[in-house]
Amino acid sequence: MSDMPNAARGNTDVSMLAALPFSQACENNREPILSVLRELLTDSKRVLEIGSGTGQHSVYFAPRLPHVSWQTSDVPANHAAIHAWQQQYPADNVQPPLVLDLTSLDDIRAVTARPYDAVFTANTLHIVSWDLVLRLLGVAASVLPADGLLIVYGPFNEHGDYTSAGNRQFDAALQARGMGSAIRDIETVTVAAGQMQLSLIDRYAMPANNQLLVFQKQPDTL
Template sequence: MSNHLPFSQACENNREPILAVLQSTFAQSSHVLEIGSGTGQHGVYFAPRLPHLVWQTSDLAHNHAGILAWHAAQPAANLRAPFVLDLNRGDWPDGDHFDAVFTSNTAHIVSWPLVQRMFALVGQHLPDGGRFAIYGPFNYGGSFTSESNRAFDASLRQRDPRSGIRHFEDIVALARSQSLSLLQDHAMPANNRLLVFGKALT
């Protein structure tokens, strides 16, 4: 494996404000699934700072080498090697029971049908009282929250017409259809948000 570590400046910039929310959001959680671990930077930062839980990384197979390189460089006892999670196939790990899910900067990258599938999987597998935290930019009232988000959306759609910044109201409605209720909406730096959903108790 190459010693090269994939790097995202956005991960470096947003990890502290995200952690501040997760410390309370996941205070009662024990096993977190990270959907779309990307470079792996979030996992190596969050896991040792949330020592009461197990942090399970996941992503498409081609990102695993980079994630594992970060794990080797910054190991943590509660950090787990990634497994393949492909929303196109609707994968979910067998035998693992997660009471929390975290995903960052995925909803505007993948197509809307895959956002729907992600919420369906979380709604199906998260236990009652579980938490789902999703980070990224969102539109409110059908409008961009900043000119930088408008430009970002245009660049996303130029690269892939199926991607783009999602509407907060659509996300909340989608969550509700999967028995997930919005608990918190946190303002984050650089015109991002961190939405926290809870699985309804039945």
């Protein structure tokens, strides 16, 4: 029998997890996301995750993508959770979180000092304000080489409209927070990304009315 922890094997032991900060959404979406990451990250070696949250995605994906070094990052308030998950489910290729609060230019400078060949972020673009969405895109554009991928998972609107009644309700709740949170339009994000040399090259319809968007860094032009 494998000595891999249950969550790392894909069969979460609920009693072991009781003490850890927990996201049910991560449990639900990790396998559909992983199946796309397996396709997209075949040639990647260093992945930066922005907004790692509880850290659940990192400890699930890293052992299943053993050829990549998975670098987590988030605001300091989430680091205890990420450390806890990484201690519970250690993997050689998952890195403890970098401090990355997109409101901090110092954090951005420190994180963008290292190169990555892919950037992954899940469920962040509708949480942070639009200004910080632009900063997140800027971080990706800055750390990626030509052809590097930015992979963005979450709910999106299409052509200015909701893709489901559930997303409409969710967006109302987000906007009621008054912090600039909102479901973004794919087209608006695509235009903003394009201005930073990140071209939308693919998109995957995901369960529960989510999308996975794939942007590729374009080479510098003279």
